[in-house]
Amino acid sequence: IVETNQLQVLEEAKRRVPAELVEFAELPGLGPKRVKILHDQLGVRTLQDLEAAARSGKIQELAGFGVKTQERILDAILQRGSGTKRVLLAAAEEVAEPFLAYLTEGKGVHKAMVAGSYRRRKETIGDLDILITCDNAEAMMDRFVRYEPVVHVVSKGHTRSTVQLRSGLQVDLRVVPDESYGAALQYFTGSQAHNIAVRSLAGKLGLKINEYGVFRGDRRVAGRTEEEVYHSLGLSYIEPELRENWGEIEASQRGDLPRLVTLADIRGDLHCHSLASDGSASIQDLAHAAQAKGYEYLAITDHTQRVTIANGLDAKRLAQQLDEIDRLNAQFQGFRILKSAEVDILEDGSLDLPTSILQRLDITVCSIHYQFHLSKTKQTERVIRAMDNPYFHIWGHPTGRFLSKRDPYDIDMERVLEAARERGCFLEVNAQPVRLDLSDVHCKMAKDFGIKVAISSDAHRLSDLDLMRFGIGQARRGWLEPQDVLNTRSWPELKTLLKRV
Numbered sequence: 001i002v003e004t005n006q007l008q009v010l011e012e013a014k015r016r017v018p019a020e021l022v023e024f025a026e027l028p029g030l031g032p033k034r035v036k037i038l039h040d041q042l043g044v045r046t047l048q049d050l051e052a053a054a055r056s057g058k059i060q061e062l063a064g065f066g067v068k069t070q071e072r073i074l075d076a077i078l079q080r081g082s083g084t085k086r087v088l089l090a091a092a093e094e095v096a097e098p099f100l101a102y103l104t105e106g107k108g109v110h111k112a113m114v115a116g117s118y119r120r121r122k123e124t125i126g127d128l129d130i131l132i133t134c135d136n137a138e139a140m141m142d143r144f145v146r147y148e149p150v151v152h153v154v155s156k157g158h159t160r161s162t163v164q165l166r167s168g169l170q171v172d173l174r175v176v177p178d179e180s181y182g183a184a185l186q187y188f189t190g191s192q193a194h195n196i197a198v199r200s201l202a203g204k205l206g207l208k209i210n211e212y213g214v215f216r217g218d219r220r221v222a223g224r225t226e227e228e229v230y231h232s233l234g235l236s237y238i239e240p241e242l243r244e245n246w247g248e249i250e251a252s253q254r255g256d257l258p259r260l261v262t263l264a265d266i267r268g269d270l271h272c273h274s275l276a277s278d279g280s281a282s283i284q285d286l287a288h289a290a291q292a293k294g295y296e297y298l299a300i301t302d303h304t305q306r307v308t309i310a311n312g313l314d315a316k317r318l319a320q321q322l323d324e325i326d327r328l329n330a331q332f333q334g335f336r337i338l339k340s341a342e343v344d345i346l347e348d349g350s351l352d353l354p355t356s357i358l359q360r361l362d363i364t365v366c367s368i369h370y371q372f373h374l375s376k377t378k379q380t381e382r383v384i385r386a387m388d389n390p391y392f393h394i395w396g397h398p399t400g401r402f403l404s405k406r407d408p409y410d411i412d413m414e415r416v417l418e419a420a421r422e423r424g425c426f427l428e429v430n431a432q433p434v435r436l437d438l439s440d441v442h443c444k445m446a447k448d449f450g451i452k453v454a455i456s457s458d459a460h461r462l463s464d465l466d467l468m469r470f471g472i473g474q475a476r477r478g479w480l481e482p483q484d485v486l487n488t489r490s491w492p493e494l495k496t497l498l499k500r501v
């Protein structure tokens with residue numbers, strides 16, 4: 001590559017494989033193996049071919065495909081065309097932050113914020129909704145549509161415009177008067193379900209609420225700040241992540257809202273991969289980076305032997321790593337590298353390492369990486385069986401989903417949660433933007449079961465340690481408070497929670 005600027009094997013593969021086939025692998029339920037089968041057995045070369053094959057029912061006849069897969073492929077193709085494609089929160093962030101910075105560099109901006117699902121930290125985003133107060137709305141609209149990445153101006157008005165960016169993402173801009181900023185922020189942050197409930201509450205109080213303010217008759221009683229808006233309705237301030245009409249309004253009325261966990265509460269990270277398996281940084285560098293973030297501990301959780309594709313560690317290599325960690329820990333002050341592993345849960349529910357080495361670990365993360373397609377009963381039994389092992393601490397990325405790519409595997413979550421509670425096991429909120437697993441709904445469910453979670457970055461490189469914030473967003477959407485989260489505790493406190501044997 002250095003000499004020719006090309007990778008010959010790759011160039012040959014590009015000549016051999018129709019370009020569109022590569023895109024297929026992005027569709028849910030399809031990976032390289034299945035795409036190859038579609039190509040070899042049905043001669044599918046383009047998205048059009050694929051759609052035709054799905055409609056004619058040919059896909060369900062292929063070995064290992066089935067009706068469900070065929071339907072999902074068709075749904076995904078149809079969704080693509082209709083422009084309803086949602087983007088991951090992390091991808092939206094890469095677009096939103098520079099755009100917002102560009103807009104606020106304009107003259108006479110007072111306040112600016114991205115509202116909508118982005119502010120509620122939803123796992124995927126349909127479009128961005130930016131709200132601004134400024135001296136000159138017209139000038140702001142001009143600045144908005146002139147932004148370099150804009151490829152299409154969908155609409156442009158005096159106080160509202162919509163553009164499409166090169167990435168495909170649409171962005172709405174609203175300019176509102178200062179005295180309406182809070183009301184507009186409340187309105188455009190949503191969710192729609194939350195807003196409808198808020199509006200109906202206002203109605204009962206004889207008030208009217210819209211994006212300009214809260215009114216009694218013609219008189220504005222609130223609107224400048226969101227706090228003011230909520231207070232005028234007899235509510236305490238509701239954090240954006242809670243605004244889904246999942247009971248937050250009633251909780252606010254009772255004075256019973258959770259104090260949501262924040263990034264500042266996090267004292268360590270319990271899931272990361274080093275060079276020893278599929279990470280790209282050394283244990284020492286990871287530890288220094290974690291300490292620089294203000295953490296007190298970092299668990300090194302390399303894969304175990306079954307995960308051959310990630311160079312998983314057998315007992316012997318892990319034992320060497322534990323010695324290395326002892327040596328490294330001697331160099332650190334006020335920081336501890338935890339001995340751990342992401343232990344594979346095998347098909348029969350046994351763990352991928354013998355007790356002799358598991359008992360030397362400070363903590364374990366146990367995860368499924370193979371056999372996603374077991375029946376619901378078998379998958380449930382498998383995980384519960386694994387939890388029977390007293391060295392099972394945290395269930396890693398519990399549902400195995402990849403957003404808009406791989407569905408969660410079929411499992412009886414309530415039964416597993418019940419089992420986890422009985423055995424003193426914990427669940428992970430994996431912060432990787434494509435996983436966010438547990439989801440918001442499952443975070444709330446775990447809390448209702450009284451099960452604590454670990455919010456973990458699952459870092460594979462140094463910069464991944466910063467992904468923690470996405471896990472925090474998901475946990476906040478799931479109503480989690482600091483006491484619901486394992487890694488808001490110091491290591492000695494956390495250690496006492498792990499005792500099972």
Ligand code: DGT
Pocket residue numbers: 115116117118122124125126127128129187188189190191192195196
């Ligand atoms: P998204 O973009 O699909 O990820 O989700 P949102 O929540 O950002 O939705 P969006 O962009 O359509 O609208 C932003 C917010 O504006 C939404 O959360 C609530 C508010 N909103 C939009 N349309 C309506 C509406 O017809 N009625 C009410 N009450 N609120 C609305």
Ligand code: CA
Pocket residue numbers: 116117118126127128129
């Ligand atoms: Ca939106």
Ligand code: CA
Pocket residue numbers: 116127128129172
């Ligand atoms: Ca919108």
Ligand code: ZN
Pocket residue numbers: 342367369396397
């Ligand atoms: Zn994993």
